[in-house]
Amino acid sequence: PQVSTDSWSLRIHGMVDQEITLTWDDLLRRTPVERLVTLACVSNPINGDLIGNARWLGYRLDELLAEARPHPDADMVLSHSEDGWTAGSPLSVLTDGRDALLAIGMNGEPLPVRHGYPARLVVPGLYGYVSATKWVTELEVTRFDRATAYWTRRGWSAQGPIKTGTRIDTPRGRGRIPQGRTVIAGVAWAQHRGVTGVEVQVDNGDWRPARLSTEVTVDTWRQWTYDWEATPGQHTLRARTTDTTGQPQTAVEQDVVPDGATGYPTLTIQVN
Numbered sequence: 001p002q003v004s005t006d007s008w009s010l011r012i013h014g015m016v017d018q019e020i021t022l023t024w025d026d027l028l029r030r031t032p033v034e035r036l037v038t039l040a041c042v043s044n045p046i047n048g049d050l051i052g053n054a055r056w057l058g059y060r061l062d063e064l065l066a067e068a069r070p071h072p073d074a075d076m077v078l079s080h081s082e083d084g085w086t087a088g089s090p091l092s093v094l095t096d097g098r099d100a101l102l103a104i105g106m107n108g109e110p111l112p113v114r115h116g117y118p119a120r121l122v123v124p125g126l127y128g129y130v131s132a133t134k135w136v137t138e139l140e141v142t143r144f145d146r147a148t149a150y151w152t153r154r155g156w157s158a159q160g161p162i163k164t165g166t167r168i169d170t171p172r173g174r175g176r177i178p179q180g181r182t183v184i185a186g187v188a189w190a191q192h193r194g195v196t197g198v199e200v201q202v203d204n205g206d207w208r209p210a211r212l213s214t215e216v217t218v219d220t221w222r223q224w225t226y227d228w229e230a231t232p233g234q235h236t237l238r239a240r241t242t243d244t245t246g247q248p249q250t251a252v253e254q255d256v257v258p259d260g261a262t263g264y265p266t267l268t269i270q271v272n
């Protein structure tokens with residue numbers, strides 16, 4: 001969709017005491033915040049690339065929603081986009097103090113058109129299909145037993161918290177590497193809980209701790225590295241993340257439908 005800031009507005013309505021319509025000029029009179037948040041797609045397969053981190057500039061949704069005064073029995077915000085797409089987010093998640101944003105900037109620039117110009121939602125900890133509405137035009141305060149969002153009508157779960165996970169980025173798949181000291185590296189995420197550890201397993205050996213980059217916030221992924229003395233032959237590498245619940249991510253393999261894939265990323269590599 002091509003949406004201009006002149007024609008754009010955001011209407012907050014439904015189960016509220018005070019319906020609000022914000023124009024672009026109304027927004028610019030407010031004070032934005034800038035946050036690093038890792039978005040993830042529910043369709044991201046294990047070791048997939050449908051996840052990424054960006055620096056988002058935006059307005060706090062808890063403040064905008066508070067001005068509309070949601071009714072106490074409301075539990076969902078159905079966000080609507082210019083093109084008719086919808087996402088259903090728990091009202092509690094948008095108002096629990098996390099940095100849920102009406103974002104207008106990405107990585108120091110206005111939102112690119114394909115990422116929702118002029119405004120979109122960014123909610124730490126929820127998959128995009130239940131939260132990250134691009135070209136957003138309406139926030140309808142409602143209830144999960146009264147409204148059904150776009151992908152939920154098509155068989156995906158109504159609730160979509162992001163599952164703790166990790167990806168092995170290097171060595172690259174199918175590659176051959178020379179024997180000797182090498183680095184296995186990747187990213188780990190547990191949005192809004194926080195990553196506390198990543199472990200790597202070579203073949204069926206013991207799980208050993210990887211080295212983690214400094215945590216930026218609990219809503220951003222962490223990079224990790226693991227030094228490995230690669231010996232000739234074929235090897236299988238696995239990785240897993242532990243979050244602040246203290247439990248490693250589940251080893252149970254599940255496909256992306258209906259609420260996100262689970263299982264350990266695995267990489268088979270030939271060492272010469």
Ligand SMILES: Nc1nc2c(c(=O)[nH]1)N[C@H]1C(S)=C(S)[C@@H](COP(=O)(O)O)O[C@H]1N2
Pocket residue numbers: 039040041042081082083085114115127128129132133134135
């Ligand atoms: N309007 C609109 N917003 C949308 C979607 C869509 O199809 N239409 N897809 C959602 C999904 S499923 C995801 S994972 C994210 C992807 O955001 P990105 O394109 O910025 O990576 O946008 C969300 N917002």
Ligand SMILES: [Mo]
Pocket residue numbers: 040041042043128129
């Ligand atoms: Mo998605």
